[in-house]
Amino acid sequence: MEATFQDLANHCIELLENARPDHRILIAVSGIPGSGKTTLGNAVYQRINKAWNNRSGTRIAAFVPMDGFHLRRETLAAMPNAEEAIARRGAPFTFDPNGLLRLVENLRKPVDSASKSIFAPSFDHAVKDPVDNDIEILPTDRILIIEGNYLHLQDEPWNQIAGLMDELWFVMVERDIARQRVIHRHIEAGIAKDECEAAKRADENDLVNGDYIVQHSLVPHRIIISIQDDQIA
Numbered sequence: 446m447e448a449t450f451q452d453l454a455n456h457c458i459e460l461l462e463n464a465r466p467d468h469r470i471l472i473a474v475s476g477i478p479g480s481g482k483t484t485l486g487n488a489v490y491q492r493i494n495k496a497w498n499n500r501s502g503t504r505i506a507a508f509v510p511m512d513g514f515h516l517r518r519e520t521l522a523a524m525p526n527a528e529e530a531i532a533r534r535g536a537p538f539t540f541d542p543n544g545l546l547r548l549v550e551n552l553r554k555p556v557d558s559a560s561k562s563i564f565a566p567s568f569d570h571a572v573k574d575p576v577d578n579d580i581e582i583l584p585t586d587r588i589l590i591i592e593g594n595y596l597h598l599q600d601e602p603w604n605q606i607a608g609l610m611d612e613l614w615f616v617m618v619e620r621d622i623a624r625q626r627v628i629h630r631h632i633e634a635g636i637a638k639d640e641c642e643a644a645k646r647a648d649e650n651d652l653v654n655g656d657y658i659v660q661h662s663l664v665p666h667r668i669i670i671s672i673q674d675d676q677i678a
Contacts, residue, residue, distance in 0.1 A: 446481075446484075446485070446488070446671075446672060449485075449669060450485065450488040450489055450492055451492055453485075453489045453492075453614075453669070454489050454490075454492035454493045454496060455496070457470060457472060457489065457493055457506070457588050457590075458493060458496060458497070458588075460588075460611060460612075461505070461587055461588055464587075466557075467555035467556055467557055468555070468556075468587075469552055469553070469556060469586075469587050469588070469589055470587060470588045470589070470611050471549065471552060471553065471589050471591060471609065471610045471611050472489075472588070472589065472590050472591065472610065472611060472612050472613075472614060473591050473592075473593075473596035473597065473606070473607060473610040473612070473613050473614065474486045474489075474590060474591070474592045474593075474596070474614045474616065475592075475593060475594060475595070475596045475597045475613065475614070475615055475616070475658070475662065475665070476594070476615055476616035476617070476618065476658070476671070477594070477618065477620075477623055477652075477654070477655030477656075477658050477659065478535070478594065478623060478627050478647075478651040478652070478654060478655050479618065479622070479623030479624065479625075479626035479627040479630070479651065479655075480616040480617070480618040480623055480671050481616055481618060481626075481671040482592050482593075482594075482616040483510065483592055485614075485616055485669060485671075486508055486510070486590045486591075486592035487508055489590055490506045490507065490508040490588070490590040491508075493505060493506040493588055493590075494506050503585060504583065504585065504586065505585065505586065505587050505588055506586060506587070506588040506589070506590065507580070507582050507583070507586040507588075507589055507590070508589075508590045508592070509548075509565050509580055509582070509589060509590070509591045509592070510567070510568070510591075510592050510593065511540070511545060511591070511592060511593020511594070511595070511596065512567070512568035512575075512593070513565055513566030513567045513568050513575045513576070513579070513580070514540050514541045514542070514544050514545045514566065514575070514593075515534070515535075515539065515540060515541075515568055515574070515575055516530075516539050516540060516541055517574050517575065518531070518573060518574055521534060521539060532649075532650070533650055534650075535594075535650060535651065535654060536650070536653075536654050536657075537595050537598065537600070537603070537654075537657070540595065542595070542602050542603050542606065543602060544566075545593075545606060546602050546605055546606050548563070548565055549591070549606050549609050549610075550609065551563050552582065552589055553609050556584055556587070557584075558584070560584035561584065562581050562582060562583055562584065563581075563582040564577075564578035564579070564580065564581055564582070565578075565579070565580040565582060566578065566579055566580070567579035567580050570634060591610075594654060594655075594658055595658065596610070596613070597613050597615060597658075597662040597663045597665060598658070598661055598662055598663070599661050599662065599663055600661060604663065607663055612666040612667065613663060613664075613665040613666050613667075614665060614666065614667045614668075614669060615662065615665035615667070615668050615669070616668075616669050616671050617668050617669065617670050617671060618670075618671040620652065620655070622671075623652070623655060624644075624647050624648075624651075624652060627643075627647040627651045627652070628640060628643040628644050628647050629643075631643035631646055631647065
């Protein structure tokens, strides 16, 4: 995947070079759980910064995962369908898309030397909840790689988020490969105690979400094929 990562980084830099001086380039990287979208998003933004550092010594790109917009566990527990919400955490209704939309709207505003940093939430996997204002997006961050399962959905208000992006990238993967990756991830993260429990969670939640993504997403500008190798998780 190395050549793909570098080609995508070069493409983003080219988009920036052809953009207005006050314009940020926003790229939404989506895909089903286990597709490798987080790996790809991270890799591309790092290569953008490395290439730009060789020119000017400054950072030009930031990476913003959608995970920070998970609803908190206490919020899920207070829902009328609390048991389902907790079991289905990771489904679209267990996120705060309006909060994400506000962030993207702020990132879409013109940026100049007087602009201030914008802060996005991250997700603490140890406590299993978001951390507010944990990711700083500098005024000099002109390329934003935003990653998450539902960034291409046709549903309101997700489609408004997609509409504010410069490009939509979809990471394509075979369903069986994604399933094995998700099972491995659940065991490694301690979400499931063994492969049987991890497989049950994958089949009843992650892959259900993945099927919904495939059926209800907008047409992307670019499809990236994820290969099964040690780089992708």
